[in-house]
Amino acid sequence: MDKLVIEGGVPLSGTIRIHGAKNAALPILAASILADGAVTIRNVPRLLDIQVMLDILQDLGCRTAFRGGTVTVDGSGASSSHVPESLMRRMRSSVFLMGPLLARFGEVQVYQPGGCAIGERKIDLHLRGLEALGANIEATGNRIVCRSGRLRGAEIILDFPSVGATENIMMAAVLAEGRTTIVGAAREPEIQDLQRFLNEMGAIVRGAGTDTIVIEGVSSLSGCDFEVIPDRIVTGTVMVAAAATKGEVTLTGAQPGHLTSLIHVLRRAGVQIQVENDIMKVRATDRPRAVPRVVTSPYPAFPTDLQAQMMILLALADGVSVIKETIFEGRFKHAEELCRMGADIRLDLNTAFIRGVPRLYGTTVEATDLRAGAALVIAGLAAEGRTVIEQVHHIDRGYDRIEDMFSRLGGRIARHQETDKANIAALR
Template sequence: MEAFEVTGGRPLYGTTKIYGAKNAALPILAATVMAGDVCVIEGVPRLQDVRVMVRILQSLGAQVEWIDDTITVDPRPIHSTDVPSDLMRQMRSSIFLMGPLLARFGEVRVSRPGGCVIGQRPIDYHLRGMRDLGAKVEEAHGYVRCTANRLYGTHISLDFPSVGATENLMMAAVFADGVTVLENVAREPEIVDLARFLEKCGASIEGAGDDSIRIYGVHHLTGTTHQVIPDRIVAGTVMIAAAATGGDVTLEGVIPSHLGATITKLKETGVQVIVDRDIIRVNQGASRLAADIRTAPFPGFPTDLQAPAMALLTTVSGTSVIRESVFEARFKHVNELVRMGADIAVDIQTAVIRGVPRLSGALVEASDLRGGAALVIAGLMAEGKTRIEGLQHIDRGYQQLDTMLRDLGADIVRID
């Protein structure tokens, strides 16, 4: 079993460039299914989830070429609308193919998706929206089949601003007859990036980034070239790691407006954050203070940075409180942090963190992607050596995390 071995106590110093966002690249790759010509997607991170999406596209018949950080997709040869169940189980984001395949071919068959186990993430919003657009939805034996001779523009209001449902329904509505209005939708930057890609291909979309999106149906999309936005979660993870180790790190190629809540919370803990266009510099201030965090959909504090932030707060002075309002099972990293000496008490979806003088290295295991990143940060902070197992989770969302941190001075190696 592969693991990270981290020797803590080294502040991070230097400059790093942030690569493209996984959570933007995956729905965009799914959306290429709808294009009538070749699409070139640039800035794509080399991650396991992206590899799975590439394999799915190839299994459907698309021609896919991946060179460095650029993926070229020719969707014209696609002949299948049945997404392989073994690949669906590996990655939850494969559900994004439901909307594009239904819109282009009038049918799609998928199994219920897999991914990190961080709580209930039902696809009910997706299915309800597809029905509202005119699709017939059948569920049996773990599979979902959607069919429609035509999709029709309609008014859909989500009960919760789900990112996945917003993206899936927006893609499906691109080919629907008439106008579709999506209300109470997610506002994440990755949704805006998907809309920009679709617009380059010829879609007509208004309001992406607001809580209401209007899509004017078209009958054809062209190919295009698109650059994926930088990964705000990777950027936030590195910023938190720099603060946690008392370092001084400059991040290049970021979009600071995507990190507003993260910057605010870091400043509350006494961290100095300097912003200049597409550059953010983070260095430890004079003191490290407790802070209260409540996760929320964008522009609130991202649930994907809750675990890394908790690692930072384990050794600050005072008591911090984290309220997880997005996923109900996202505190699985707590037991591993406690194993390293943290003082954390959890009551349902609230964690109370009482700062301790230091963490100690230990054998720990990542059970999900962002919890794994938190354990890496804790290892960088701790005295002695920390062995972090479960790297398959971390590799789903971080491109060579050990290399990036090592380039900033961390003592971290990947071992068998």
């Protein structure tokens, strides 16, 4: 089992280019099965979740190739609409295949998806949306079967701006007969990217980025060549790491407009941020200031996927900060691990009260989920002494070799297996 070993206390410094967005690439890969021809998708990160999605597409009969950040998918030979349970258990985002498979084959069989254990994440909004388009749904145990003739457009009102449900409905509706309107849609940049991809294939979708999306159904879609947006969560992770280590880092290939809420909170904490087109410079020389209140909420508010990382910075801040998590009820598991490193954090249901300490100390911790793992990497980089992070496979789901990324910025971090002593010795 891989581990990360970090010798902390070194300010990050240098320039790094941000890789493509996992949360944009996954639904785009799922949507590729809608095309009559091959699609080419560029700027795709090499991540565990991406590989699982490609494995699923291959199991369905698609031909795929992944070289140098570019994926090609030819779904012309796809013959199955049954997503294997073993693959669905490996990744929650496999649920994105429900909409496109139903639209293409008139039937799809899936299972309750896996993924990070960060609280209850029902797919009822996905199912209600597909049902509104004309699907008949049968659920037995953890198996879900959806069947339909040609789907028909409808007005669908979401009780909550679910990103996954919005995207699944979009992908199903592009081949439905007539107009579909999604009211209360999620507004994330990844949804806007999916709209761009669908329209490149010949769909007619408008409104992504607002709370109302309108889709005019078409009879078929064709292949295209497309580039995925940069990953805003990876961008934010590097920004927080630069601040927590009192470093100076330049990020290129970013989209600052996708991170206005994070930039605002970091500046309140005393972090210097310069923005110019797709370049951001992050600099922190002093101990951060406490931020009285940070609340996670759907985009464009502060993202739940950066809550754990922000907690690291506030754990080192001067004063008391409060973080309220409103998206997932199980997303404070990293707090216990952080307290083992010397942090002073008290939890009350979905609220964390953080009294900043002058420093953290390295120890052995466990990545309980993807973003918690990334946060512990930041903690290790900022802490005094050695930090060992176990269960690294969670981190690999969303970061393309996180140790290489931070090593390029001067971080003393290496990956090794239980029997690999050379990497540990190299850090001494």
